[in-house]
Amino acid sequence: MKKRRMSYIVLALFLCLSLVLAACGGKEKATNGSGTKDIAQDNNETGNQVTIEVLNISQYADTPEYKAFVERFEEKYPDIKVETISVPHEQYINKRNIMLASGEKVDLIWGNGIYQYDAINKGFLMPIEEVAQEIGVDMTTDFGSSFKPEKDGHYYYFPIQQNNWMLYYNKKVFDDAGVDYPDPYEPLTWEEVADIAERLTQTVDGQKVYGYFYNHWGMYYYGYGSQLTDGKFYTDDLLSNIDDPEFKRSMEWLYDVMNNRGAAMPISQYISNNTDFLSYWNGGFGMVVGAQWYTQLAATKKSEFPRDWKFGIAPMPVPQEMKGKHMNWSSIDSLAVPKNSEHPKEALLFAKEYVSDYTLSTGALPMYNKIDANQYYEDIAEQLKDDDITLEQIIYLFGGDPDVINVAEKPVLAAPQEYESIFLDQIIIYYTGQDELDPVLSSIKDKVDRAILEQKDR
Amino acid sequence: MKILRTIVFSLVGLIFVTPLIWMLSTSFKYENQVFEKPFVLVHWDDINFGNYRYLLTESPVLTWLSNSLIVVVVSVLCRLLFAAVTGYAFGYLRFRYANTIFLIYLAALFIPYQLSLLPQFIAFRYIGFLDTLWALIVPNIVDILSIFLMRQFFLTFPRDFIHAAYMEGSGVVRSFVRIALPLAQSPMLTLGILSFFMIWDQYYQPLIFLKSPEMFTLPLGIHSFQTQFGHEYAKQMALACIAIVPVLITFLILQKRFVESIVTAGIKG
Numbered sequence: 001m002k003k004r005r006m007s008y009i010v011l012a013l014f015l016c017l018s019l020v021l022a023a024c025g026g027k028e029k030a031t032n033g034s035g036t037k038d039i040a041q042d043n044n045e046t047g048n049q050v051t052i053e054v055l056n057i058s059q060y061a062d063t064p065e066y067k068a069f070v071e072r073f074e075e076k077y078p079d080i081k082v083e084t085i086s087v088p089h090e091q092y093i094n095k096r097n098i099m100l101a102s103g104e105k106v107d108l109i110w111g112n113g114i115y116q117y118d119a120i121n122k123g124f125l126m127p128i129e130e131v132a133q134e135i136g137v138d139m140t141t142d143f144g145s146s147f148k149p150e151k152d153g154h155y156y157y158f159p160i161q162q163n164n165w166m167l168y169y170n171k172k173v174f175d176d177a178g179v180d181y182p183d184p185y186e187p188l189t190w191e192e193v194a195d196i197a198e199r200l201t202q203t204v205d206g207q208k209v210y211g212y213f214y215n216h217w218g219m220y221y222y223g224y225g226s227q228l229t230d231g232k233f234y235t236d237d238l239l240s241n242i243d244d245p246e247f248k249r250s251m252e253w254l255y256d257v258m259n260n261r262g263a264a265m266p267i268s269q270y271i272s273n274n275t276d277f278l279s280y281w282n283g284g285f286g287m288v289v290g291a292q293w294y295t296q297l298a299a300t301k302k303s304e305f306p307r308d309w310k311f312g313i314a315p316m317p318v319p320q321e322m323k324g325k326h327m328n329w330s331s332i333d334s335l336a337v338p339k340n341s342e343h344p345k346e347a348l349l350f351a352k353e354y355v356s357d358y359t360l361s362t363g364a365l366p367m368y369n370k371i372d373a374n375q376y377y378e379d380i381a382e383q384l385k386d387d388d389i390t391l392e393q394i395i396y397l398f399g400g401d402p403d404v405i406n407v408a409e410k411p412v413l414a415a416p417q418e419y420e421s422i423f424l425d426q427i428i429i430y431y432t433g434q435d436e437l438d439p440v441l442s443s444i445k446d447k448v449d450r451a452i453l454e455q456k457d458r
Numbered sequence: 459m460k461i462l463r464t465i466v467f468s469l470v471g472l473i474f475v476t477p478l479i480w481m482l483s484t485s486f487k488y489e490n491q492v493f494e495k496p497f498v499l500v501h502w503d504d505i506n507f508g509n510y511r512y513l514l515t516e517s518p519v520l521t522w523l524s525n526s527l528i529v530v531v532v533s534v535l536c537r538l539l540f541a542a543v544t545g546y547a548f549g550y551l552r553f554r555y556a557n558t559i560f561l562i563y564l565a566a567l568f569i570p571y572q573l574s575l576l577p578q579f580i581a582f583r584y585i586g587f588l589d590t591l592w593a594l595i596v597p598n599i600v601d602i603l604s605i606f607l608m609r610q611f612f613l614t615f616p617r618d619f620i621h622a623a624y625m626e627g628s629g630v631v632r633s634f635v636r637i638a639l640p641l642a643q644s645p646m647l648t649l650g651i652l653s654f655f656m657i658w659d660q661y662y663q664p665l666i667f668l669k670s671p672e673m674f675t676l677p678l679g680i681h682s683f684q685t686q687f688g689h690e691y692a693k694q695m696a697l698a699c700i701a702i703v704p705v706l707i708t709f710l711i712l713q714k715r716f717v718e719s720i721v722t723a724g725i726k727g
Contacts, residue, residue: 053669058681058682058683062517062671062682064516083669083670085669085670086671086682087665088665088678088681088682090681091662091665091681094665094666095665095666098575098576098579098666099579101576102576102579102580102583103580104579104583206496207495207496273493274493274689274691275493276689278489278490278492279493281489281490282490282491282493282494283490284495303508304488304489304508305488305489305490306488306490307490
């Protein structure tokens with residue numbers, strides 16, 4: 001009797017253990033009936049079908065639109081199976097670096113300008129112009145004349161979209177303050193923005209409404225200087241140019257708006273409140289300079305971000321010297337093929353479909369100029385008609401103006417990650433009044449230069 | 459006096475409970491209401507159930523939950539067993555060079571985890587652990603701090619008990635299983651609960667070693683609601699509310715034993 005009970009216990013334990021072991025295995029093991037196949041082999045080819053691994057941030061990879069796109073892609077190209085590795089943005093670079101440095105096979109990686117240049121400098125990426133030719137993409141012409149080779153005459157990434165920056169404004173805040181809306185085509189100067197922001201700043205129902213909203217991102221501090229220097233973030237010998245007088249002027253402008261005029265949230269409050277770009281959308285701010293993300297919130301995520309106010313759009317503000325010109329901070333998000341990719345051609349085919357199919361569904365306009373942009377403009381205009389935004393405005397501000405002047409949104413050529421993080425860490429010292437701007441910029445330059453030289457040595 | 463004490467305790471309790479209340483409140487809000495001023499606890503006229511609806515219908519949150527449970531349960535059980543056996547060897551048996559070997563163990567504590575990630579990643583690829591829960595379980599089994607605590611416990615363990623067992627004819631294994639292990643319940647329970655919370659919260663390991671969303675654990679799932687430009691706090695809080703349930707249940711069930719074990723055994727081991 002005792003022996004039998006023991007047998008039952010052993011059997012039950014064995015069953016539990018088997019269940020746990022089965023659950024702990026990867027999905028490859030779980031779906032593989034034979035159980036004899038090596039896991040590394042199992043990942044890839046089954047007959048003629050190839051599997052491409054795509055590393056993307058969860059913001060894109062986890063959306064129903066992306067999943068639907070992958071299904072459409074696999075239907076259209078039954079010989080290609082797509083496995084997406086979705087990574088939270090916060091740790092994307094760490095994961096990417098570990099995977100690529102360890103020799104893990106990845107076929108396509110997402111990145112913004114900083115990330116991709118960082119990958120090029122680390123030697124992770126392969127030139128793609130020849131493979132692109134094989135799938136009918138000419139890198140020299142299909143992304144517009146302003147798209148140039150990234151390094152040594154080679155193209156290393158496949159552009160998904162270029163940011164289109166503009167001035168967003170909250171019509172209710174303007175109405176409450178009795179201020180006229182900005183002109184839809186004539187850009188304000190930064191000085192005019194500061195004046196208007198001051199007039200918009202008031203207390204409504206006990207709540208402070210700030211006339212100007214900014215994000216704690218580099219371009220909100222140095223972007224005005226980028227317009228003045230044509231995006232010259234580096235000296236001729238490729239060291240930091242952040243102490244250029246025009247960048248200094250740019251940072252002093254925001255200091256004036258924030259600390260002298262009180263028309264933007266103090267930076268200490270901004271950080272302690274966990275403020276981020278979504279905060280603008282809660283209605284307590286007058287104006288913000290932003291790219292197409294706010295439009296995307298309004299167009300494709302209406303139910304998640306309900307509003308009781310209307311927004312308007314106008315061209316991005318410009319320095320007095322550039323008055324009347326339509327300017328944009330240019331930054332390109334892209335897909336790139338790592339050197340250890342086993343299927344670069346299939347990966348680029350996926351990239352081509354990605355821009356032609358998926359990017360449009362997110363409310364952004366791809367740079368790939370063989371797609372029908374008119375349909376995109378009409379769709380966005382239809383989605384924004386409740387905000388009284390016209391099709392002409394959409395075309396003008398969302399990439400349809402051939403005369404727009406693009407300047408670099410941020411430094412990307414050398415040690416871009418370090419440049420940005422050192423800058424953001426240090427600039428707080430100036431905006432919180434702990435030190436003057438000159439010594440802060442000098443300290444930033446020293447640190448960034450050291451990072452650039454260290455990378456060069458490596 | 460009693461009333462004053464109650465008020466003070468209630469206020470202190472409120473401080474600890476406030477983040478949980480904020481978390482619960484935020485989980486029923488829209489993203490643009492998260493940092494609204496003035497703070498509104500509940501928008502009774504427009505409660506947003508969309509975050510929970512999204513999590514339960516469009517995201518694999520239940521899979522993440524079950525993955526987390528599997529990882530934590532298997533890891534804790536294996537860790538306890540390993541720590542008890544190793545601690546017994548180092549603390550009670552004290553074999554030759556035990557102290558030297560133990561020092562080497564301790565030295566491993568000073569190696570930053572990030573340094574071992576790349577070699578671990580490569581090793582796991584070769585043995586096929588990548589993108590499996592084993593990549594999370596196996597490194598959790600050997601925990602130097604747990605071994606240290608169990609060793610400290612067995613250092614002060616009454617030797618007479620084991621000697622008596624030897625006299626009765628028990629060997630090392632039998633005396634460990636029948637005498638030492640039952641008497642080590644208190645430190646093991648403390649260790650088990652602490653390990654449970656520690657492993658439940660692990661984020662970096664799943665981030666690096668897992669690829670497929672269906673293998674993700676909850677902390678990784680929570681972070682996936684972070685965009686390039688900011689956080690989707692409302693969804694994150696809704697997921698955190700779901701994630702906290704097993705932890706709360708575990709703590710509530712074991713609360714009495716946990717407090718007792720700390721009082722009797724202490725975290726000193």
